[in-house]
Amino acid sequence: xxxxSSTPRALSFDPAAAQYAANxxxxxxxxxxxxxxTAGRPLAGARVADVGVGTGIGTALxxxxxxxxxxxxxGAGMAxxxxxxxxxxxxxxxxGNHLPLATASLDLLTYAQSWHWTDPDRSIPEALRVLRPGxxxxxxxxxxxxxxxxxxAQTARVERHFGLERAVGGNGDGTHAALAAADxxxxxxxRRIRWSRRVPVDTHLANIGSHxxxxxxxxxxxxxxxxxxxxxxxxxxxxxxxxxxxxxxxxLAIRP
Numbered sequence: 630x631x632x633x634s635s636t637p638r639a640l641s642f643d644p645a646a647a648q649y650a651a652n653x654x655x656x657x658x659x660x661x662x663x664x665x666x667t668a669g670r671p672l673a674g675a676r677v678a679d680v681g682v683g684t685g686i687g688t689a690l691x692x693x694x695x696x697x698x699x700x701x702x703x704g705a706g707m708a709x710x711x712x713x714x715x716x717x718x719x720x721x722x723x724x725g726n727h728l729p730l731a732t733a734s735l736d737l738l739t740y741a742q743s744w745h746w747t748d749p750d751r752s753i754p755e756a757l758r759v760l761r762p763g764x765x766x767x768x769x770x771x772x773x774x775x776x777x778x779x780x781x782a783q784t785a786r787v788e789r790h791f792g793l794e795r796a797v798g799g800n801g802d803g804t805h806a807a808l809a810a811a812d813x814x815x816x817x818x819x820r821r822i823r824w825s826r827r828v829p830v831d832t833h834l835a836n837i838g839s840h841x842x843x844x845x846x847x848x849x850x851x852x853x854x855x856x857x858x859x860x861x862x863x864x865x866x867x868x869x870x871x872x873x874x875x876x877x878x879x880x881l882a883i884r885p
Contacts, residue, residue, distance in 0.1 A: 646710035650684035681743025772802030
């Protein structure tokens with residue numbers, strides 16, 4: 630375990646693995662198309678490692694597209710849930726700072742919502758080591774669409790609840806920090822893909838509650854916040870169905 634992956638917030642996902650798997654959003658087909666276009670090769674038949682896979686939301690899409698995927702996950706609880714959901718995909722324990730993978734063995738290395746748990750001074754050299762020449766590193770995040778009024782208002786309430794100050798990329802998009810940390814070591818192409826999903830209020834609230842800030846904050850405080858959100862959302866969505874809107878931020882760099 631690395632310092633990044635051993636923090637209480639990182640480890641908080643393990644006991645919530647089933648909640649995470651059932652309620653977190655996936656990613657649009659347009660994201661996979663953007664990866665193929667930017668990498669200059671199809672995913673079908675590609676040798677891919679997906680790192681920090683959690684319960685395998687991103688891995689499942691890569692696998693369905695025909696990629697030859699191996700999953701890498703540090704958390705025992707998440708890995709157990711992954712094996713239940715994707716029994717045909719191999720998974721190994723590890724993280725981006727110490728990849729248990731052979732040198733120059735991959736066409737594509739992916740991080741779906743997980744690069745920010747790594748130390749770039751270690752994970753960047755590791756990425757360059759395991760990618761073959763011409764291989765690609767792809768990082769992406771689902772970011773809340775703050776231009777949607779109800780999402781912006783809810784995000785502001787979350788920030789107040791935890792005493793946070795909104796920073797650049799404060800909607801959950803890790804691209805800003807990743808670009809800064811790369812510091813010229815990787816030449817990233819940047820794409821953004823907008824998409825949405827319609828889910829019951831209960832699913833939306835369970836999605837929020839599966840985020841690390843809530844998982845480490847205590848059940849009583851979390852339940853009180855989510856109860857308040859249920860009342861507010863009932864006014865905005867009287868039919869009980871929430872439309873969540875996301876912008877997926879994608880960064881992709883080709884190994885020379």
